[in-house]
Amino acid sequence: VRDLGMTFPAPRQGMRRTAGIKAVDGVSFDVRPGETLGLVGESGCGKSTTGRMLVRLLDPTAGQVDFQGNDITRLSQRALRPLRSKMQIIFQDPFASLNPRQPVRQIISAPLRAQGLAAGEIGREVRELIQLVGLAPEHLDRYPHQFSGGQAQRIGIARALATRPALVVADEPVSALDVSIQAQIVGLMERLQRELGVAYVFIAHDLAVVKHLSHRVAVMYLGRIVEIGEKAEVYANPAHPYTKALLSAVPLPDPAAERARERIVLLGDPPSPANPPSGCTFHPRCPKAQEICRSEPPLLTIAGPGQRQVACHFPES
Numbered sequence: 001v002r003d004l005g006m007t008f009p010a011p012r013q014g015m016r017r018t019a020g021i022k023a024v025d026g027v028s029f030d031v032r033p034g035e036t037l038g039l040v041g042e043s044g045c046g047k048s049t050t051g052r053m054l055v056r057l058l059d060p061t062a063g064q065v066d067f068q069g070n071d072i073t074r075l076s077q078r079a080l081r082p083l084r085s086k087m088q089i090i091f092q093d094p095f096a097s098l099n100p101r102q103p104v105r106q107i108i109s110a111p112l113r114a115q116g117l118a119a120g121e122i123g124r125e126v127r128e129l130i131q132l133v134g135l136a137p138e139h140l141d142r143y144p145h146q147f148s149g150g151q152a153q154r155i156g157i158a159r160a161l162a163t164r165p166a167l168v169v170a171d172e173p174v175s176a177l178d179v180s181i182q183a184q185i186v187g188l189m190e191r192l193q194r195e196l197g198v199a200y201v202f203i204a205h206d207l208a209v210v211k212h213l214s215h216r217v218a219v220m221y222l223g224r225i226v227e228i229g230e231k232a233e234v235y236a237n238p239a240h241p242y243t244k245a246l247l248s249a250v251p252l253p254d255p256a257a258e259r260a261r262e263r264i265v266l267l268g269d270p271p272s273p274a275n276p277p278s279g280c281t282f283h284p285r286c287p288k289a290q291e292i293c294r295s296e297p298p299l300l301t302i303a304g305p306g307q308r309q310v311a312c313h314f315p316e317s
C-alpha cells in the first residue's frame with residue numbers, strides 16, 4: 001500500500017468552496033503473505049476507509065494498492081474480477097452483512113457459484129466450510145436470524161474464506177460481540193490462518209483486541225499512520241505518545257502490575273478530519289507537545305528495531 005489517500009468532497013457552504021475532507025492521507029504499509037497486521041485507532045481515524053480501499057470496495061483518490069503484482073486501484077472492474085475472490089472482507093455487524101432471506105447454504109456458496117464451480121463440488125465445499133468454522137451441516141438450511149451474533153460471524157467468516165483468499169480485511173469483526181465470544185472468534189481466525197495461510201488486516205479500535213493475533217500493528221490517527229512495527233516491539237516500547245496512551249488502556253494480566261501502572265487519559269475527542277489541527281494533528285491532546293509540534297507535521301520515519309516507523313518529533317527511545 002503506497003501513499004493511499006481518500007479525500008471526500010466537503011459540503012458546500014454557500015458560495016464558498018471548502019477543501020475536501022482527508023479521511024485517509026498518505027498511508028503506506030505492507031502486508032506479508034500469511035501474517036496479521038492489526039490496524040488500530042479511534043472511530044473516525046480512517047481505518048475502515050483504508051480497509052475498504054484495500055479490497056477496492058472504495059476507489060482511493062490517491063496512491064496505489066499492489067496485490068499480487070497488480071495495482072488494483074487502476075484495474076477495470078472486468079480485470080479486477082479474477083482477483084476479487086483472492087481478497088475478501090468481514091464486517092463488524094454480521095447480521096447486516098448476511099442476507100436475511102437466504103439460507104446459510106446459499107450465503108456461503110455465493111462466492112463459489114460466482115467462480116463457476118459445479119453443483120456437486122459447491123455442496124462438498126460448503127459442508128467443509130461450515131465445519132471449518134465450528135458449525136454443523138444441519139445449520140446450512142437455517143436463516144441468519146436463527147443464529148447468535150457469534151454464530152452469525154462464523155458464517156461471515158466461512159463466506160469470506162470460501163474462495164480461499166490470500167487476504168481478508170476484518171473490519172472490527174468482534175466489536176459487536178460479547179466479550180466471552182470475542183476470544184472464540186479471534187481464536188477461530190487464528191486457527192484458520194494457520195490452516196489456510198491467509199493474511200489478515202485486522203481492524204480494531206483498541207490495542208487489546210489485536211494483541212494476540214497480530215504479527216505487526218499499525219496505529220492510525222486522523223487519517224495517518226503514526227506508528228507501525230512488530231507487535232512485540234510496539235507493545236513493549238511504544239514510541240508514539242498516542243500509542244502509549246492507547247496501550248495504557250490495555251488491561252495487564254498481572255494485578256499488581258495493573259495497579260502500579262500509569263493510565264494516560266487523553267483530553268477531548270479526536271478532532272474532525274474536516275478541520276485538522278496544524279502541525280502534528282495530535283498536538284492538542286499530546287502530553288509531550290512542544291512549540292514545533294504546532295507548526296511542523298512530523299514524518300513517518302524509521303525509529304527502532306524491526307523497521308519500526310514513528311511519526312513524532314519526540315518519540316520515546
Ligand code: SF4
Nearest residue numbers: 280283286293312313
Ligand atoms: Fe506529541 Fe509533538 Fe510527537 Fe505530535 S510530534 S505526538 S505533538 S510530541
Ligand code: MG
Nearest residue numbers: 047048171172
Ligand atoms: Mg469503522
